[in-house]
Amino acid sequence: MTPMPSASRPTRSPAWLVVALACAGQFLVVLDVSVVNVALPSMRAELDMSASGLQWVVNAYAIAFAGFMLLGGRAGDLYGRKRMFLVGLALFTLASLAGGLAQDDWQLLLARAAQGLGAAVLAPSTLTIVTSAVPEGAARARAIATWTAVGAGGGAAGGLVGGVLVDLLSWRWVLLINVPVGAVVLIGALALLPESRAGDRRRLDLPGALLVTAGLATLAYGISRTEAEGWTAAAALVPLAAGLALIALFLAVEARTAAPLMPLGLLRRRSVSSANVAMLLCGSAMFSMWYFMTLYAQNVLGYTPLEAGLALMPSSLAVVLGSKLAPRLMRTLGARTVAALGALTATAGFGWQSTMTADGAYLTAIMLPGVLMMLGAGLSATPLASLATAGAAPGEAGLVSGLVNTSRTMGGSLGLAVLSTLAAGRTDGRGTPEALTAGYALAFRAGAVVMALGVALMLVWLPRRAERTGPVEAPRQNDPGTDPVTPAPTPAPAPADRAGPTDTGISAR
Numbered sequence: 155m156t157p158m159p160s161a162s163r164p165t166r167s168p169a170w171l172v173v174a175l176a177c178a179g180q181f182l183v184v185l186d187v188s189v190v191n192v193a194l195p196s197m198r199a200e201l202d203m204s205a206s207g208l209q210w211v212v213n214a215y216a217i218a219f220a221g222f223m224l225l226g227g228r229a230g231d232l233y234g235r236k237r238m239f240l241v242g243l244a245l246f247t248l249a250s251l252a253g254g255l256a257q258d259d260w261q262l263l264l265a266r267a268a269q270g271l272g273a274a275v276l277a278p279s280t281l282t283i284v285t286s287a288v289p290e291g292a293a294r295a296r297a298i299a300t301w302t303a304v305g306a307g308g309g310a311a312g313g314l315v316g317g318v319l320v321d322l323l324s325w326r327w328v329l330l331i332n333v334p335v336g337a338v339v340l341i342g343a344l345a346l347l348p349e350s351r352a353g354d355r356r357r358l359d360l361p362g363a364l365l366v367t368a369g370l371a372t373l374a375y376g377i378s379r380t381e382a383e384g385w386t387a388a389a390a391l392v393p394l395a396a397g398l399a400l401i402a403l404f405l406a407v408e409a410r411t412a413a414p415l416m417p418l419g420l421l422r423r424r425s426v427s428s429a430n431v432a433m434l435l436c437g438s439a440m441f442s443m444w445y446f447m448t449l450y451a452q453n454v455l456g457y458t459p460l461e462a463g464l465a466l467m468p469s470s471l472a473v474v475l476g477s478k479l480a481p482r483l484m485r486t487l488g489a490r491t492v493a494a495l496g497a498l499t500a501t502a503g504f505g506w507q508s509t510m511t512a513d514g515a516y517l518t519a520i521m522l523p524g525v526l527m528m529l530g531a532g533l534s535a536t537p538l539a540s541l542a543t544a545g546a547a548p549g550e551a552g553l554v555s556g557l558v559n560t561s562r563t564m565g566g567s568l569g570l571a572v573l574s575t576l577a578a579g580r581t582d583g584r585g586t587p588e589a590l591t592a593g594y595a596l597a598f599r600a601g602a603v604v605m606a607l608g609v610a611l612m613l614v615w616l617p618r619r620a621e622r623t624g625p626v627e628a629p630r631q632n633d634p635g636t637d638p639v640t641p642a643p644t645p646a647p648a649p650a651d652r653a654g655p656t657d658t659g660i661s662a663r
Contacts, residue, residue: 171346176283177304178339179243182332183273186215188312191448192459193325200325201259206378209574212445213374213567214263218270220563221367224415227278229358235279236349240340242276247336254330265329283347313444313470317463362415365404370564373397374571416557428615429542430561435608436497436538437562438569439504439601440531445570446577446594447524454512454587454594455519465516469524476532489537494612496537497605500530504602508595512587541616569604573597
């Protein structure tokens with residue numbers, strides 16, 4: 155069967171309107187990564203959640219999002235980007251409604267997982283819709299810059315939006331607000347978005363997506379069980395072993411399937427493997443920063459949700475600043491140096507934050523260390539993504555970019571599980587400000603160690619420039635009508651030693 159062209163039919167909708175709708179979908183996805191953080195104490199109080207269970211409000215979304223992101227991108231290629239945009243947005247909106255109406259903690263966690271699944275289907279289609287709507291050249295570059303800025307803005311706005319909603323209404327509205335917004339975007343997308351796809355309709359690698367998601371969730375659950383049971387107890391060892399076994403089975407399936415979710419041949423490239431490991435390490439610390447900073451501000455310093463959101467705004471803006479500075483620095487210093495410099499800046503911030511006290515002042519206990527952490531996150535994310543994607547063949551750019559986003563989000567999920575367990579173990583069930591501070595400080599010290607390891611890895615393993623190689627050879631296939639993986643038509647990334655538009659997916663937040 156001859157693949158359909160990238161755009162199956164022209165659209166009469168103005169390009170700016172198509173870009174606006176796609177960016178609105180991306181904004182919702184990124185916003186929900188961070189908006190719930192300031193609502194966590196209120197959720198725990200109303201639903202009587204445990205400290206270890208609270209992390210799953212964040213992790214249920216992140217794990218489903220990471221585990222199904224590559225599958226969502228491939229589904230858009232094969233079955234239509236508009237169709238997957240609509241399916242993902244509808245699922246995301248309905249799950250938000252269910253979460254906002256949840257009466258028990260398990261209902262909330264199930265809704266958050268469903269939100270993550272919807273986001274994984276929705277997010278990969280947003281960029282390809284943007285690039286399909288605008289012709290190559292300066293106009294497309296501006297459209298991609300708008301898409302990137304909206305993603306960063308969604309992450310930056312999460313704390314403030316969440317704080318306003320919790321203070322004026324209740325924690326439920328950090329989820330319920332998605333319902334009217336999602337409905338409006340859904341109606342607009344149904345009427346105005348063009349349809350496109352880039353491959354034949356055929357079987358997706360659903361077993362691979364299920365295995366990696368189940369493995370990640372089981373591993374995170376096992377880590378969280380060590381808090382109460384210890385590392386040698388069967389209640390912790392069994393899920394830890396099961397999670398590792400599921401991930402090993404995922405790798406075995408990917409090595410044998412005709413159209414793998416993640417072609418393992420990509421990881422033989424130094425630029426791809428080293429950048430993804432570095433992204434996983436950085437993500438494991440960075441993802442947890444907002445979680446612990448929010449809890450510290452509210453549970454220890456006594457901030458209201460709105461005050462906590464406002465307190466973290468400088469940090470939110472710092473990650474945007476770092477992302478804007480990185481391409482300019484890459485022109486003169488190179489991608490590897492800028493990535494290591496960003497990680498080193500973040501390490502200093504984590505180390506500073508680990509000196510927190512129960513009566514800390516805003517300037518030195520939240521603002522300045524937070525700015526350092528997030529400035530470093532912004533500086534490191536762009537060069538790492540550039541190194542990983544610049545070595546890919548043009549037809550693999552979307553796949554490799556999705557792998558970078560998956561590595562970062564998976565690292566964040568596991569990192570949050572580990573650091574939350576460390577923090578809870580230090581408090582030993584005590585809820586005093588001093589005990590909570592000691593637990594949060596330990597989490598930031600551990601984060602500083604992880605970031606320092608990331609700096610060393612970048613300096614030793616990352617190449618100075620991305621490898622320029624041919625496409626990954628597709629596995630042998632029994633069905634001659636099955637084509638190799640055809641990723642979304644993302645724009646070709648800039649070389650790692652030059653600045654340029656880079657698809658970094660969701661913001662470093």
